[in-house]
Amino acid sequence: MWRYLPPLLPFAAFLWFLPRVLPVARGETGEYVWSWVPGLGIDLAFWLDGLSLAFALLITGIGTICILYAGTYFAKDPRLPSLQIILLLFAFSMLGLVVADDAITFFVFWEATTITSYLLVGFDHESAKSRASALQALLVTSAGGLTLLIGLLLMGSVADTWRLSGMNAQGDLLRASPLYLWIFWLIALGAFTKSAQWPFQFWLPGAMAAPTPVSAYLHSATMVKAGVYMLARFTPALGGTDVWIWTLTLVGAFTMVQASIWALRQIDLKMMMAYTTVMALGALTMLLGQGSAMAVTAAMAFILVHAFYKAALFLGVGMIDKGAGTREYTQLGGLGRYMPITAIAIAIAALSMAGFPPMFGFIGKELIYGSLEDATWPWLIGGAALVANALMVVCAGVVAIRPFAGRRRIAPRAYTADPGWGLWIGPAILAGMGVLGGILAGRFEHFLVAPMVSAVTGSETGAHLALWHGINPALILSLVTFAIGIALYFLIDPIRKALIKADPKTPGTEDGYDWLLQALKDFAAWQTGIVQSGLMTRYLQTTFVLLGGLIWGAVYFGTPALPPLRFDLDLFEWAVVGIIVGSIVLVLLTPSRLTAIAGLGGVGGGTGVIFFLYGAIDVGMTQLFVEILVVVFITIAMVRLPRAGYIPFHRISAVIAVLFGLAITAAMLAVLGTPLDRRLTDFFEATSLAEAHGRNIVNVILVDFRALDTMGEVSVIVISGIAALAALWAGKERKA
Amino acid sequence: MPLPGGTTEMEIVLAILVGLLAASGAYMMMAGRLIAYLFGLIMISNAANIAIFAAGRLTYAEPPLVPDGEYTPMTEVANALPQALILTAIVIGFGLLSFALALVFRTYFELGTTRMDDMREAEPRNMGGNS
Numbered sequence: 001m002w003r004y005l006p007p008l009l010p011f012a013a014f015l016w017f018l019p020r021v022l023p024v025a026r027g028e029t030g031e032y033v034w035s036w037v038p039g040l041g042i043d044l045a046f047w048l049d050g051l052s053l054a055f056a057l058l059i060t061g062i063g064t065i066c067i068l069y070a071g072t073y074f075a076k077d078p079r080l081p082s083l084q085i086i087l088l089l090f091a092f093s094m095l096g097l098v099v100a101d102d103a104i105t106f107f108v109f110w111e112a113t114t115i116t117s118y119l120l121v122g123f124d125h126e127s128a129k130s131r132a133s134a135l136q137a138l139l140v141t142s143a144g145g146l147t148l149l150i151g152l153l154l155m156g157s158v159a160d161t162w163r164l165s166g167m168n169a170q171g172d173l174l175r176a177s178p179l180y181l182w183i184f185w186l187i188a189l190g191a192f193t194k195s196a197q198w199p200f201q202f203w204l205p206g207a208m209a210a211p212t213p214v215s216a217y218l219h220s221a222t223m224v225k226a227g228v229y230m231l232a233r234f235t236p237a238l239g240g241t242d243v244w245i246w247t248l249t250l251v252g253a254f255t256m257v258q259a260s261i262w263a264l265r266q267i268d269l270k271m272m273m274a275y276t277t278v279m280a281l282g283a284l285t286m287l288l289g290q291g292s293a294m295a296v297t298a299a300m301a302f303i304l305v306h307a308f309y310k311a312a313l314f315l316g317v318g319m320i321d322k323g324a325g326t327r328e329y330t331q332l333g334g335l336g337r338y339m340p341i342t343a344i345a346i347a348i349a350a351l352s353m354a355g356f357p358p359m360f361g362f363i364g365k366e367l368i369y370g371s372l373e374d375a376t377w378p379w380l381i382g383g384a385a386l387v388a389n390a391l392m393v394v395c396a397g398v399v400a401i402r403p404f405a406g407r408r409r410i411a412p413r414a415y416t417a418d419p420g421w422g423l424w425i426g427p428a429i430l431a432g433m434g435v436l437g438g439i440l441a442g443r444f445e446h447f448l449v450a451p452m453v454s455a456v457t458g459s460e461t462g463a464h465l466a467l468w469h470g471i472n473p474a475l476i477l478s479l480v481t482f483a484i485g486i487a488l489y490f491l492i493d494p495i496r497k498a499l500i501k502a503d504p505k506t507p508g509t510e511d512g513y514d515w516l517l518q519a520l521k522d523f524a525a526w527q528t529g530i531v532q533s534g535l536m537t538r539y540l541q542t543t544f545v546l547l548g549g550l551i552w553g554a555v556y557f558g559t560p561a562l563p564p565l566r567f568d569l570d571l572f573e574w575a576v577v578g579i580i581v582g583s584i585v586l587v588l589l590t591p592s593r594l595t596a597i598a599g600l601g602g603v604g605g606g607t608g609v610i611f612f613l614y615g616a617i618d619v620g621m622t623q624l625f626v627e628i629l630v631v632v633f634i635t636i637a638m639v640r641l642p643r644a645g646y647i648p649f650h651r652i653s654a655v656i657a658v659l660f661g662l663a664i665t666a667a668m669l670a671v672l673g674t675p676l677d678r679r680l681t682d683f684f685e686a687t688s689l690a691e692a693h694g695r696n697i698v699n700v701i702l703v704d705f706r707a708l709d710t711m712g713e714v715s716v717i718v719i720s721g722i723a724a725l726a727a728l729w730a731g732k733e734r735k736a
Numbered sequence: 737m738p739l740p741g742g743t744t745e746m747e748i749v750l751a752i753l754v755g756l757l758a759a760s761g762a763y764m765m766m767a768g769r770l771i772a773y774l775f776g777l778i779m780i781s782n783a784a785n786i787a788i789f790a791a792g793r794l795t796y797a798e799p800p801l802v803p804d805g806e807y808t809p810m811t812e813v814a815n816a817l818p819q820a821l822i823l824t825a826i827v828i829g830f831g832l833l834s835f836a837l838a839l840v841f842r843t844y845f846e847l848g849t850t851r852m853d854d855m856r857e858a859e860p861r862n863m864g865g866n867s
Contacts, residue, residue, distance in 0.1 A: 534859035615814030661759025668751035724838035
């Protein structure tokens with residue numbers, strides 16, 4: 001069964017990372033460096049400490065489960081191979097992101113997750129909605145990626161290193177830098193867009209257009225946690241300032257509360273899980289904003305808690321969808337008898353989500369409440385956490401009870417039962433991890449959470465993970481949470497209806513995104529219409545404006561020089577100039593083509609006479625011959641071409657042309673005012689006979705000193721002749 | 737270091753003439769008719785050649801030749817270098833013009849017009865302005 005092969009790859013990586021828990025728990029770190037761009041000091045550098053190792057285990061472990069799940073979920077779908085390949089690519093990018101120690105390496109993997117997740121969200125590419133969601137996710141996160149890149153570059157320039165570990169070692173320098181505020185906002189924007197913080201939270205529910213295994217993977221432990229990971233990673237370098245604490249706490253708390261409220265509006269269980277994911281990300285951002293050892297411990301434990309239960313629940317909702325044909329809980333009921341394994345796995349995961357003892361989720365929630373002791377604004381954070389946690393209890397109740405209890409509401413499918421082992425084994429393991437995390441809290445603390453905390457805060461001391469801390473404020477808050485949550489659970493239907501009614505009237509940040517996107521498109525269309533008008537005359541005008549501008553720039557910035565302006569010419573000189581000027585006027589004004597051609601002949605002939613007068617015999621002869629040929633060619637062509645007719649005066653073109661001509665005259669005068677460099681001429685005069693054995697210096701230059709140049713010129717003539725012939729013959733074939 | 741022989745004045749006049757030629761050529765090229773475009777191209781070619789010639793300074797009636805019995809020109813002769821460059825430029829300009837003329841021909845028989853702004857095969861009118 002080849003479709004069981006892809007999960008083996010992340011599983012092998014998982015097995016590679018797993019034994020490294022022991023040395024990392026002892027405080028050792030691993031470093032792996034390959035030279036990449038040595039000239040710029042950029043390396044493929046990787047770093048394994050508590051934080052990156054825990055993420056690596058989540059990414060490879062849950063990756064194994066989700067890719068296995070996908071293999072069964074899409075068993076009969078011809079797109080399965082491409083899905084599994086993209087999932088593997090995504091897992092690889094995500095893994096690279098969390099273990100990268102070089103800022104550029106980190107950024108490359110960051111962008112790789114953006115691109116691969118775009119492909120994953122838009123996997124159902126024949127659906128327009130799916131494509132739009134994928135594009136939205138891509139635009140929002142890659143916009144943040146751009147600010148992140150600038151932030152990383154600024155950080156690198158201040159800290160004078162590309163290593164993240166090196167930047168973290170120079171936190172005081174970075175925080176004292178005048179660029180700190182810029183760095184903070186650029187990095188924070190990157191994290192907020194990636195981790196779906198308000199006001200960028202809207203892309204995440206939209207990304208639910210992805211297939212279930214993808215959503216489970218992207219939104220439990222990976223993609224959206226990348227922003228949180230980065231905030232944690234940069235806490236030593238950037239954390240602890242007022243702007244860091246204020247921004248992260250307020251944005252995180254607001255995101256958490258509003259997402260948990262809108263979660264209650266959802267009918268689709270998967271959408272509900274999406275909103276609770278935003279809630280979890282908000283909670284993590286808020287805790288990292290606090291930055292105390294207690295808060296960081298709570299955040300790190302909650303990352304694990306959330307990864308376990310959220311992946312299990314997403315996958316479980318996928319099983320409900322497979323079994324019952326819908327994910328809308330208002331249509332579900334009574335499935336418990338038919339799908340017992342699904343029901344049990346979801347129930348255990350939901351208990352962890354609601355934070356009931358003895359689940360890992362209970363410990364996570366206790367730690368959040370415990371961190372209030374050191375909190376900057378305990379009332380604000382405590383209140384927000386209380387609301388969000390109580391609403392999580394409601395959501396957990398909905399997903400665990402509504403589909404399974406009560407009576408069946410929709411016509412049963414022909415076959416409603418637990419899916420095969422490939423689907424249920426993953427959620428079962430993950431739900432089991434939630435139980436283990438509660439029972440073996442001490443082990444989890446020692447091997448995973450404490451190393452994570454020490455990587456973020458730099459110190460070993462954090463809160464302890466245990467189910468029972470005695471009767472303390474955190475426990476009392478937990479009990480209050482349960483009470484509110486259970487009470488609200490029984491009111492879910494009226495609450496949902498009220499929220500659905502309020503939804504269209506509530507202004508959302510997605511409207512701002514839509515407006516911005518439309519404005520961007522309109523601007524692009526507007527400026528394309530100007531720059532790329534499709535009008536050739538407009539293009540020519542642009543060309544001459546630019547050319548004239550460049551020449552004016554050269555005159556303006558060059559050395560100022562002006563020759564003495566005297567005009568006492570001989571009569572014959574005036575005569576030649578007069579002929580040329582008269583011919584120009586003739587060409588410009590005459591409506592007759594033949595007169596215009598004659599005028600052109602006058603211009604060319606006059607030019608030839610100038611060459612003759614000032615000692616350029618060969619040039620003058622060539623000029624006259626070519627001029628005759630040009631006149632003959634054009635006259636022949638005129639026989640076949642239509643009359644140009646009267647050309648209307650065009651004011652803008654005239655202004656451009658005059659400024660262009662003035663630019664050239666000014667440049668010429670500047671050249672004439674500068675002494676002539678005769679070195680080359682002297683060289684040719686001295687060597688013409690001695691070395692090239694020719695008395696006509698111009699000829700010697702052409703056929704000897706610059707012979708290659710002349711050969712190039714001859715080939716140009718041949719090629720243009722062939723091209724002209726081809727253009728003319730092509731028309732004949734068409735006619736025949 | 738202006739050359740003797742009263743040629744500096746002519747250089748100045750040619751500088752102005754080059755500007756006039758270039759301006760007229762540019763105006764013709766922007767006029768929107770293929771034939772006028774060709775005329776403009778010829779004028780700009782001439783302007784470029786005169787510009788190179790004048791920039792190399794003028795010497796009246798002294799071709800750059802090494803007289804018999806001498807190894808180098810003993811008297812002041814015209815600057816040979818710009819002449820060599822212009823010779824190349826004239827011939828290249830002629831090649832460009834004949835190719836352009838053939839293209840004008842083809843374009844007219846394909847599209848049935850010599851108005852440049854009506855040639856929108858590659859960039860149709862409705863391309864911009866619509867998202």
